[in-house]
Amino acid sequence: MNAPLHREIPASILDAAQALSQVTAQWDGDIVQQLSDYIAIPAKSPTFDPDWAKHGHIDTVMRHAASWVEAQKVEGLTLEVVRLEGRTPVLFFEIPATRADSTQTVLMYGHLDKQPEFTGWRNDLSPWAATYEDGKLYGRGGADDGYAVYASIAAVQALKAQNVPHPRIVGLIETCEESGSYDLLPYVNALKDRLGEVALVVCLDSGAGNYDQLWLTTSLRGNAAGVLKVEILTEGVHSGDASGLVPSSFRIMRQVLDRLEDSKTGRLLPQSFHCEVPPDRLAQARATAAILGDEIYKRFPWAHYDCEGATTFALPTTTDPVEALLNRTWRPTLSVTGAEGFPSFRDAGNVLRPYTAFKLSLRFPPLIDASVAVQELKSLLEDNAPYQAKVTFESNGGATGWNAPGTVPWFENALDAASQRFFGAPCGTIGQGGTIPLMGMLSKGFPKAQMMVCGVLGPKSNAHGPNEFLHVPYAKKLTAAVAQVIASVPG
DSSP states (O other): OOSSSSSOOOGGGSOOOHHHHHHHHHHIIIIIHHHHHHHHOOOOTTTTTTTTTHHHHHHHHHHHHHHHHHTTOOOOOEEEOOOOOSSSSSSEEEEOOTTTTTOEEEEEEEEBBBBBSOOOOOTOOOOOOOOEEEEEEETTTIIIHHHHHHHHHHHHHHHHHOOOOOOOEEEEESSGGTTTTHHHHHHHHHHHHHHSEEEEEEEEBBOOOOSOOEEEEEEOOOEEEEEEEEEEEESHHHHHHBBTTTTOOHHHHHHHHHHHHHBTOOOBBBGGOOOOOOOOHHHHHHHHHHHHHHHHHHTTTEEEEETTTEEOOHHHHHHHHHHHHHHHHSSOOOEEEEEEOOOOOGGGEEEOOOOOEEEEEEOOTTTHHHHHHHHHHHHHHHTGGGGEEEEEEEEEEEOOOEEEOOOOHHHHHHHHHHHHHHHHSEEEEEEEESSSSSHHHHHHHHTTTEEEEOOOOOOTTTTTTTHHHHHHHHHHHHHHHHHHHHHHHHH
């Protein structure tokens, strides 16, 4: 790592106890309620609600967040809801530096759009009604990551309350992240001159290995999604009349997917979808595995059943902690997230279905170019279809993953100091299997910036799934830790 070029601001300049006390009071007295109101609004991302503009939910959460930020009366803060025609809006705020010699900018990022509700919520919980129980705020979107704008402002307020000098701070809160952030780049380009020279990006849209320390995300997988459809008939026909002569669209689907994935192991077959794990990331995975152990896989809600007096649990692909981490962060994998062409059990008569369609989600290692992979994927699935069936793959686009730049000394020291002060443990590092398209954009646009990518999505928080929750005690400490790190940015 290279030595910092500017004066380092000592981390001790922020009174940690006072900062945590203030942040705690703000979360308990205001932010939890703001997020409870936010959870009640089904602000689904445009991919899941193409009529988002007509329904108005995204505009509602944007308006509520903007009103709350303005109501905080942060000294010097200016705010604007920026709208480009035909695109989801973004919230942009700016807070001038209070450090006289500062030429740097801190960029704070989050999003307000949500994944759909999914099924299987606990009977007493709802995706669209907040429930606060044992320090956990249940409901869709609170942790992923509606809290980000509120925590960002609360962190700034903690600095202001102690008159701690800080660099210039800007905020960028989008509403298209869960759709791949396809609206974001035009806004980044439109706002580039106003963003300034970014020294630190604070992205609160990631996860945590546990709730006992600060976690820095060091890599994110890329993603490609789309619909694979196999058509063999123009309409359904009697299965007794046609089966054995008309090939099943589902069987053809299986053959096509066999080109992509080894169904026994889950390994994706195209070698171009794989990459070598960088040595530093492998070393970090080993260190993280030593901290988390078998909790890496035990944290998931495995199906189980009783057999001869003992409980049998479904098994993960591996129980080796290092391999488990690498499988979910640096290796490609396929998930089928939706299906069409299937009637419900109640309506499923003896009919050979005309088509089968699967919604595919592929995760690529951080170093794989998603746009190239998507083109290869389309050719692999469509070419030379069995029985000359009509096989189509309609891509929703792809997002290349992200491998964090090396940490410079001031940033590494600030993270460790913040983790020790607010959690009593050193900062951990972890790769994440999800995708945040913004990080790749910002790494290219601001190659010298340090990236504080972190979040509240720890064990069992289950973002995108049923019973999603925000771990409020962890969020309080994370908010204070963000303030600590901002105070440490060199001039």
